[in-house]
Amino acid sequence: MNTVKTVPERSALLRALEEAAGSVCDKIMTGDAAFDEKLRAMYKKCFMDTAERTLLLPGMESTDNEGTAHTVSDEVFIITGDINAMWLRDSSAQVCHYLPFAGRYPEIAALIASLIRRQQICILRDPYANAYLEWPGAVSEWTADRCGMVAGDWERKYETDSLSYHILLVHQYIKYTGDTSILDEREIEVLDKIVSLWELETDHEGRSEYSFERTRRNGSYAGLPRSGKGSALGHTGMTWSGFRPSDDPCEYGFNIPENLFATAALKYIEEFIPRAKTLRSSIEAGVNAYGTVMHPDFGEIYAYETDGLGNHLLMDDPNVPSLLALPYLGVCAPDDEIYLNTRHFILSEKNPWYFKGSAAQGVGSPHTPDNYIWPIGLIIQGLTVTDPDERMSLLRTLVATDAGTLSMHESFDVNDPARFTRSWFAWADSLFAEYVALLFN
Numbered sequence: 001m002n003t004v005k006t007v008p009e010r011s012a013l014l015r016a017l018e019e020a021a022g023s024v025c026d027k028i029m030t031g032d033a034a035f036d037e038k039l040r041a042m043y044k045k046c047f048m049d050t051a052e053r054t055l056l057l058p059g060m061e062s063t064d065n066e067g068t069a070h071t072v073s074d075e076v077f078i079i080t081g082d083i084n085a086m087w088l089r090d091s092s093a094q095v096c097h098y099l100p101f102a103g104r105y106p107e108i109a110a111l112i113a114s115l116i117r118r119q120q121i122c123i124l125r126d127p128y129a130n131a132y133l134e135w136p137g138a139v140s141e142w143t144a145d146r147c148g149m150v151a152g153d154w155e156r157k158y159e160t161d162s163l164s165y166h167i168l169l170v171h172q173y174i175k176y177t178g179d180t181s182i183l184d185e186r187e188i189e190v191l192d193k194i195v196s197l198w199e200l201e202t203d204h205e206g207r208s209e210y211s212f213e214r215t216r217r218n219g220s221y222a223g224l225p226r227s228g229k230g231s232a233l234g235h236t237g238m239t240w241s242g243f244r245p246s247d248d249p250c251e252y253g254f255n256i257p258e259n260l261f262a263t264a265a266l267k268y269i270e271e272f273i274p275r276a277k278t279l280r281s282s283i284e285a286g287v288n289a290y291g292t293v294m295h296p297d298f299g300e301i302y303a304y305e306t307d308g309l310g311n312h313l314l315m316d317d318p319n320v321p322s323l324l325a326l327p328y329l330g331v332c333a334p335d336d337e338i339y340l341n342t343r344h345f346i347l348s349e350k351n352p353w354y355f356k357g358s359a360a361q362g363v364g365s366p367h368t369p370d371n372y373i374w375p376i377g378l379i380i381q382g383l384t385v386t387d388p389d390e391r392m393s394l395l396r397t398l399v400a401t402d403a404g405t406l407s408m409h410e411s412f413d414v415n416d417p418a419r420f421t422r423s424w425f426a427w428a429d430s431l432f433a434e435y436v437a438l439l440f441n
Contacts, residue, residue, distance in 0.1 A: 064138035234308030237286035318377030357414025
């Protein structure tokens, strides 16, 4: 199979996706007719959401923050949902549930190949950005940020995992389609640029010119400390990140799940970028030396962040990469001892962001209110557990806490799921569809 250098026609793509979704719906049978009926409806809605509501194909119209319209050209553009911009992380995750069908349906393969090419354009333009506008002349909400914004950036929060997601998307595309032609000269250039950036950011203090400062409308500061440079660091061999997968600033610059995700990504590309192996070894050694702590209740566990100067942050955040998601990301096996110790910590009240209520219990985030937990966290909990009963219990919780919308949300109140954040969060919908397919397909 060779990469089709065109994008799919919308009606043909939707037909292929409807057929793919139907093949999973036919297998949803738990013995509870009412539950099955609702689950099929939720699965189909969540499965189709990326293509029906977030996908902009060439010839369609896009608008920027000032309402200026522009006709999409060349490649697909996938917005995150209720924000009219494309994140590298979210756009990759928003097609994760389509990947297993890409080998069967050329239209789905063409969609993902076009997304890869769009991401190439974005990364080559500015690898430090986390989110992009559809065309370089569009206007961002964040133009006042002091961070070296490049034309076409929506936001320039540097998050290591954004680049890992591109590598993972390419790897999975090849895995499911067998199409290696996506690894063309431009893709190799992208991979080389990613490795070069990660190498540079192992010495953020000495070599990096990146900084990020933001002043909110109320005058408060929302950038990184030390005039945007971030908190002080020691040298660890790990690569620095300014922000977490939640888009919140890192308290300490070496985010452990982001670094471990990078090691998995680097392993995929060592054949094409040989020095990636050296960088991977450096990061792994850094995590082993600085990224774990001995917890009095759980034994050796991963810290969420560290600075290489003796400080550690013990928590987890549901945004992926998370510590809970490490087996899902290909970092370790589900029965890895340090991972299991860490998992027990995360899913306990020793984790400051773990909340229990009358409707649900799970992992919340500093990004959202206290007592709000994230469906993404519940799904990752299910994707990384081997107990089928726990997987089904988590699925029932997800179905019961949709607040009647048949959709996932960013987060919801553990005592009242009708209180939630972000009515349209496409990443969570896609991950839910992936989870259902895993359970029934």
